[in-house]
Amino acid sequence: MRWKExxxxxxxxxxxxxxxxxxxxxxxxxxxxxxxxxxxxxxNRRSYGDTALNSDGHVTDMTRLDRFLxxxxxxxxxxxxxxxxxxxxxxxxGPQGWMPAVMPGTGFATLGGCIxxxxxxxxxxxxxxxxxxxESILLVGASGKPQxxxxxxxxxxxxxxxGGLGQTGVILTARIHLAKCSAGTMAVQERRMAxxxxxxxxxxxxxxxxxxxxxxxxxxxxxxxRGILEEANFSSGAFAKPRKTRxxxxxxxxxxxxxxxxxxxxxxxxxxxxxxxxxxxxSLNDFFFxxxxxxxxxxxxxxxxFHQFQCVLPHDTARTQLxxxxxxxSNSGLCSPLSVLKQMGAGRGGMMSFPMEGMTLAVDIANKPxxxxxxxxxxxxxxSGKGRVYLAKDSSLDPTHLSGMNPELPAFxxxxxxxxxxxxxxxxxxxRLNLRGTA
Ligand SMILES: Cc1cc2nc3c(=O)[nH]c(=O)nc-3n(C[C@H](O)[C@H](O)[C@H](O)COP(=O)(O)OP(=O)(O)OC[C@H]3O[C@@H](n4cnc5c(N)ncnc54)[C@H](O)[C@@H]3O)c2cc1C
Numbered sequence: 001m002r003w004k005e006x007x008x009x010x011x012x013x014x015x016x017x018x019x020x021x022x023x024x025x026x027x028x029x030x031x032x033x034x035x036x037x038x039x040x041x042x043x044n045r046r047s048y049g050d051t052a053l054n055s056d057g058h059v060t061d062m063t064r065l066d067r068f069l070x071x072x073x074x075x076x077x078x079x080x081x082x083x084x085x086x087x088x089x090x091x092x093x094g095p096q097g098w099m100p101a102v103m104p105g106t107g108f109a110t111l112g113g114c115i116x117x118x119x120x121x122x123x124x125x126x127x128x129x130x131x132x133x134x135e136s137i138l139l140v141g142a143s144g145k146p147q148x149x150x151x152x153x154x155x156x157x158x159x160x161x162x163g164g165l166g167q168t169g170v171i172l173t174a175r176i177h178l179a180k181c182s183a184g185t186m187a188v189q190e191r192r193m194a195x196x197x198x199x200x201x202x203x204x205x206x207x208x209x210x211x212x213x214x215x216x217x218x219x220x221x222x223x224x225x226r227g228i229l230e231e232a233n234f235s236s237g238a239f240a241k242p243r244k245t246r247x248x249x250x251x252x253x254x255x256x257x258x259x260x261x262x263x264x265x266x267x268x269x270x271x272x273x274x275x276x277x278x279x280x281x282x283s284l285n286d287f288f289f290x291x292x293x294x295x296x297x298x299x300x301x302x303x304x305x306f307h308q309f310q311c312v313l314p315h316d317t318a319r320t321q322l323x324x325x326x327x328x329x330s331n332s333g334l335c336s337p338l339s340v341l342k343q344m345g346a347g348r349g350g351m352m353s354f355p356m357e358g359m360t361l362a363v364d365i366a367n368k369p370x371x372x373x374x375x376x377x378x379x380x381x382x383x384s385g386k387g388r389v390y391l392a393k394d395s396s397l398d399p400t401h402l403s404g405m406n407p408e409l410p411a412f413x414x415x416x417x418x419x420x421x422x423x424x425x426x427x428x429x430x431x432r433l434n435l436r437g438t439a
Contacts, residue, residue: 001033003058010048011298013305014367015395017053017428025064030172033060034144038424041170043083043110047117048308049395050428051165060170062112068092069173076178077135082112082171087242087289094181094284095239101133101179105340107242107289112171117392118163118353120360122210122232122288124344131162131349133177141169142424160415163350165391167430168419184239186210186232186287191277192270196225196322200359203343209233210287213341216270217363218263220330224323227341228273235281242285247295251303257366259333266337291338301366306336307395309378310354310362312344313387318359321385325378329363332374336364351408351415354390362393372396391429399434413437 001022009016022039024030033039039058052059066083076098078089087107090099104119113119118131127133136150139161149158161168189208193199199213208231215227291297298305313321322341329335339362346357365371375396382389388405389397403409416436420426423436430436 001029008045008053009305010050010052010395011046012048012307012367012395013298013301014307015050015053015428017050017055019054019056020058021061022058023061023064027065027172030060030065030140030170031144034140034170038142038144040166040425040427041082041112042166043113044085044108046106046109046113048393050432051117051392051394053428054426055428062110062170065172066110073098076180077175078178079173079175080111081173082110084111085109086111086114087285087292089178090284090288091242093178094184097181098178099181099284100130101127101177102130103288105289105291107285107292111174111176115162115171115174116164116166118349118355119392120344120355122212122342124342124347124355126209126345127179128345128347129349129353129355131353132347133179134162134349135175135177137161137171138173139169140172142420142422146172156411156415157419159350160352160412160419161350163348163353164412164416165352165430165435166427167416167425167436169425181234181284183234183236185235185237185281185283187235187279188230188232188282188287189277189279190273191229192273192275193225193227193229195223196319196326199225199227199229199341200319202229203359206231206343211343214269215326215339215341215361216266217326217329217335217339218259218266220327224326224330226270228270232287237281237283240283240285243283243293245293245295248297248299251299257301257336259335262335262337269337301364304367306367307365307371307375308362308393309365309375309396310360310390310393311378311382311387312354312356312358312360312390313382313385314356314358317385317387321381321387322359322361324381325361328374328377328381329365332370334365334368334371334374336366339363351412352391352406354388354392356388358387360390362390391433394429397433399432402433402435409437
């Protein structure tokens with residue numbers, strides 16, 4: 001297999017790695033890699049920080065191993081290679097009445113990446129996390145031997161692989177239960193939320209199948225936490241192919257994401273919505289993957305890139321801690337127009353899964369000299385509120401925070417130590433956070 005030495009990064013582009021990448025197209029080529037140079041798998045690198053990086057080492061890019069291997073139209077059980085994307089699954093099976101039960105905010109995430117981060121969607125309170133819809137996984141360990149794992153066959157390894165950040169081996173294929181998809185369009189209701197309290201009440205009262213909030217992180221004082229709540233249910237329109245994509249061809253200068261322009265953008269974004277809200281019909285692709293039409297939108301943050309901070313807080317601390325987080329972000333001047341508030345249920349599929357019943361906040365933060373100090377404060381506020389930081393987005397967590405946020409960390413470490421005793425699947429993030437507990 002040919003290894004290509006290159007510098008590559010996560011979606012945030014604030015961290016990068018120099019290392020060797022192979023892109024096998026056939027299972028035989030993957031087997032050869034696993035026999036000679038077992039290396040962590042990566043998908044489309046839609047994780048933001050260093051989750052999918054391995055500096056001075058090797059990684060196996062799984063995106064060419066993307067075939068659908070079997071589908072039962074009666075039950076919705078799909079078997080696919082790990083490089084198949086969520087968008088492909090939606091576009092292929094949506095018109096047949098089936099879709100992934102859980103979809104992250106980008107259709108470019110691969111099946112392997114969605115399992116390894118146990119991703120959540122805009123329906124987490126009802127559908128739980130991605131891993132809860134995985135029937136079984138074909139996992140290739142450091143020995144190169146594939147084994148099928150499920151809740152019935154080796155539950156500890158299965159639960160350490162879901163949300164396990166690739167540390168147990170390479171997911172070659174998976175069988176997942178798709179959910180019914182009753183239409184090609186969503187009926188979306190958008191309403192203005194005056195502040196954080198209204199937002200949280202809006203989520204609590206919502207009966208919609210899907211809900212998500214956009215927050216104005218430049219707002220402060222009585223407006224703190226204001227934004228737009230989107231609630232959606234299936235409508236009755238036909239399934240449409242995704243619209244044409246556009247690209248941002250260059251790195252945008254830093255001032256564009258500076259406070260004055262972001263403040264102005266946010267104000268206009270909020271005001272474009274009538275005071276009494278609006279109802280509209282959107283295609284599934286537009287509703288679920290709103291940013292995917294602009295390829296390389298991560299260039300908006302310039303050459304230095306950005307970090308994403310995402311945390312979840314339990315209901316009993318959410319109001320106070322979200323207030324503190326939003327105050328810190330608003331005061332820092334490092335606000336971004338892309339900030340999301342969502343409700344979460346209790347569902348989680350793996351030992352290291354992110355979800356927790358409560359509220360989750362995700363905020364992009366430009367990579368500037370003062371962003372490290374801000375991120376450290378946001379991580380501290382999360383920990384003191386008994387919350388958890390999402391490792392798919394993380395680039396800044398202190399390793400000492402990890403056990404306080406992840407009660408199943410000791411069990412995870414035990415399984416990983418057995419599955420990969422020589423650390424073949426370690427990544428920059430697992431080393432930075434001492435995820436495996438070996439340091
Ligand atoms: C615009 C945008 C919106 C997003 N919205 C959401 C959201 O709503 N909810 C959410 O939960 N996440 C969200 N994410 C994050 C994204 O869904 C996850 O980071 C996902 O894991 C990315 O998948 P990927 O294929 O790009 O994996 P990568 O980023 O390439 O890899 C992620 C991890 O998975 C491991 N991995 C990948 N493939 C395999 C494999 N075959 N076998 C073993 N391990 C593997 C890697 O080692 C790494 O640890 C969003 C990201 C973006 C850019």
